[in-house]
Amino acid sequence: MRICILGATGLVGRETITLIARAWPGATLALFASRDQELTLDGKSYEVLGASRLEAQDAPRGDLAFVALDDDHSKRYVPRLVELGYRVIDKSNTYRADPKVPLVVAGVNSSIVDDSVRLVANPNCTTIPLMLALSPLRREFGLSEVTVSTYQAVSGAGIAALDAFLADARDGFQALDRLGLPFKASGYAGNTVPHNGGTDESGFSSEERKLIFESRKILSTPELDISAQCCRVGVAVGHYENAWVTFDRPVDLERVASILSDPARSPFVKHLPGAAGEGLSALHCVQDRDLALVGRIRPDHRDRDRKSVCLTVVGDNLRLGAAANAVRAATRWFPSADRDLQAP
Ligand code: 11C
Incomplete structure (x- = not known):
């Protein structure tokens, strides 16, 4: 071959x-x-x-x-x-x-x-882990609405951005260590900034538009009610996503957990139980590079119909996400x- x-x-x-x-x-x-x-x-x-x-x-x-x-x-x-x-x-x-x-x-x-x-x-590297988490739940409960907020690692912006980030972080934090020297957070190091994918007349960045469009195409639901806001955080590897998800039918949280814990139903997903999100961080995803980590599953307190959950999805953007x-x-x-x- x-x-x-x-x-x-x-x-x-x-x-x-x-x-x-x-x-x-x-x-x-x-x-x-x-x-x-x-x-x-x-x-x-x-x-x-x-x-x-x-x-x-x-x-x-x-x-x-x-x-x-x-x-x-x-x-x-x-x-x-x-x-x-x-x-x-x-x-x-x-x-x-x-x-x-x-x-x-x-x-x-x-x-x-x-x-x-x-x-x-x-x-895109944010779409892949989100789809791995939502697709098995959609099969069981139907998917009505998704709102997602992303916190994306610098390596998503390429090798030059990652190198500059690592150098800036090293210099900046060493300077902080020595005290008295100001840490210049002009780039990604020590910083959270809006995602710099080009913004069009809608006001949404290309990253946000990709996540919306791609989710609809992959799930074959062109009308899916989905919105996204994306930002870049001072992390080298690992995209983190918080989602509010509403299903067509009432959801049982134990059932959600059991679906996401079953590799036959949720391939390439690792479910991390517990609302506190233990083991759910950008660094943890680097230890499970080829899996989407899913956790912090809990009811949305605004929802009286028991059809909504909040959850977090994390994936290594270079591996699982690409x-x-x-x-x-x-x-x-x-x-x-x-x-x-x-x-x-
Ligand atoms: C980022 N998701 O983190 C982007 C990188 O369309 O596949 C990948 C861009 C793409 O900035």
């Missing part, structure tokens, strides 16, 4: 390399990025080629491609990869709204990926050697 990764040197690209070794250990890898370079990962050295080589007549053909590029570069390379015979998983926003392209959360709607599909869009979902979606075409990465 020949697999290529575009954007191999980025944060998600690197995670994808690691997961490919688990899912398809015998695969031959071809790595591409903006220019020729060498990548060292987990003590191994890889040759990375400039992606423009894929535009050459004699470009390498293969079976499966993961594209972890920005929207413009996805637009440039995805059609070429399909033309070269690859089955493609694109992680950008470019094809998510295209009605001909399945938008897939493994464990929720991955069964729509069959042999006839050549291109799959991978959703690389793991992409690899799992591709296991519908090429079954995984590692059962934890196999999409149902």
Whole structure:
């Protein structure tokens, strides 16, 4: 099996390399990025080629491609990869709204990926954990309304933002330590800021619009009553989401907990019992990198009909929210050697 990764040197690209070794250990890898370079990962050295080589007549053909590029570069390379015979998983926003392209959360709607599909869009890293939590509950109770607030890690803004954040945090907190020196919270370090995805005339950022649009498409409910507000917090990895959810029918909290604790009904979910949310934090999600942590399930005190719950969902944005979902979606075409990465 020949697999290529575009954007191999980025944060998600690197995670994808690691997961490919688990899912398809015998695969031959071809790595591409903006220019020729060498990548060292987990003590191994890889040759990375400039992606423009894929535009050459004699470009390498293969079976499966993961594209972890920005929207413009996805637009440039995805059609070429399909033309070269690859089955493609694109992680950008470019094809998510295209009605001909399945938008897939493994464990929720991955069964729509069959042999006839050549291109799959991978959703945003906030949408994936939210859908893993809500889809099994929707099957039981029907879904009426969702309001979600996100607290997103800096790594979602890419490797340059993460590097600057780590340097600023180190310098800033050392300065605080020495006392007397002001900590300049101009970037993400020590800060909470509105998500900087472009804001349109609606006043909502692209991140907020993605979460709304993608949830409706994945659940096949174009009219779903859903709204979102997103912000970025001074955390390296792990997106945290608080949701208020109203169902069509009254919910029993024990039933909710038992559904979310059953991997057959709620794949790739780890339910953490208790309203206090013990074990439910950005750092904890980094210990369960390929699962959505769901907890703090409790009634919404405003609800007299017992149809609403409040809950929290946390996921590693680089793994569960990107690389793991992409690899799992591709296991519908090429079954995984590692059962934890196999999409149902
Ligand atoms: C963030 N969710 O945290 C974004 C990063 O459309 O897949 C991923 C952007 C996307 O800023």
